[in-house]
């Protein structure tokens with residue numbers, strides 16, 4: 031813990047940690063020391079970790095990367111962070127993220143972006159750590175903490191993991207409790223670990239997840255021993271390669287990475303099967319209707335009354351002016367865009383044309399996966415991202431749709447509620463990390479982690 035606290039102090043330029051909690055860390059570490067005398071102390075005991083700013087942490091600022099939550103001090107602890115503390119984990123502080131987890135580059139954060147510790151060769155240009163869990167990814171990659179929590183609504187664990195050369199798993203929807211996590215799109219949001227290895231991901235996921243009566247969508251299922259299931263034995267497993275993920279204009283190095291991963295699995299004894307997920311091309315448009323729709327509803331609670339920031343009002347301003355001024359000041363441009371898209375697609379005149387249609391498309395995407403699993407496919411191998419980490423500013427200044435295209439390989443998994451893991455398996459020509467994604471059957475994270483172990 032002391033080594034991590036020192037590393038964090040020396041790495042301010044990465045802008046990964048946005049709230050520091052050294053006193054809490056040292057107190058938890060002392061308790062962990064006492065517990066570690068016990069032979070059966072949990073594997074997480076004493077491990078210093080970072081917590082994404084989206085998690086409510088008791089008496090510690092929890093702003094979800096937004097100005098509108100300035101000054102908000104939760105009176106409760108999220109179930110996931112509480113589970114980790116119960117297992118003996120030590121919290122070093124809160125990690126940077128895109129505002130309300132909306133983004134793929136960490137550039138929508140009120141704190142300014144976190145920075146990827148990797149560079150292109152000798153080029154000094156700073157790169158994005160990805161988003162929205164960019165602070166978590168940068169902190170783990172730069173050894174500021176041993177692991178971090180992330181959340182993934184459309185790829186926000188897997189894309190930053192791939193951009194920084196670490197491992198990140200989004201579990202099956204319902205595996206981790208969402209209680210105490212600031213809601214973005216409730217039917218898609220899932221928490222998960224971001225770690226240095228597949229084994230660490232197995233250990234941390236086991237500590238994080240489990241049934242929680244406070245979240246009605248949390249599954250009442252036993253938590254397997256994920257670490258014990260890590261054999262890396264993929265002999266006889268059927269790994270599907272979906273043809274729709276071979277996108278036009280995909281860089282050659284991503285294609286090579288994918289082929290190398292396929293060869294690795296085949297050499298390890300897996301059976302490689304070409305599959306089709308025919309509705310893949312509708313996933314991004316469906317996601318960018320459903321996620322903003324749910325966000326516009328979830329974010330209605332930020333009204334200047336109940337939480338955080340309230341704008342200064344002029345004489346004679348009423349409640350409408352208070353809402354308008356507070357939201358204009360408190361929400362950044364990307365969040366405002368999502369709220370406007372969301373209210374539009376949910377409005378009476380457009381509900382059927384957009385929201386309802388997107389929900390039907392979502393069902394078809396889910397069915398594509400069910401069909402291939404029914405054919406005996408165990409997991410699906412794809413690239414995690416369409417490119418390596420890009421330069422800060424490169425995409426943020428472009429059309430927002432360019433940024434949305436980053437999520438092309440990851441959003442399908444959230445729409446279908448499946449588990450997906452990103453594992454670093456290669457590098458591009460300039461030495462930047464690249465990752466592959468494995469998508470698993472629902473609730474079969476143990477099997478998914480074990481197969482990912484074979485790729486590592």
Ligand code: GLN
Nearest residue numbers: 131132133183184185186
């Ligand atoms: N980049 C996606 C978005 O902006 C995904 C974000 C996430 O998974 N939280 O919506």
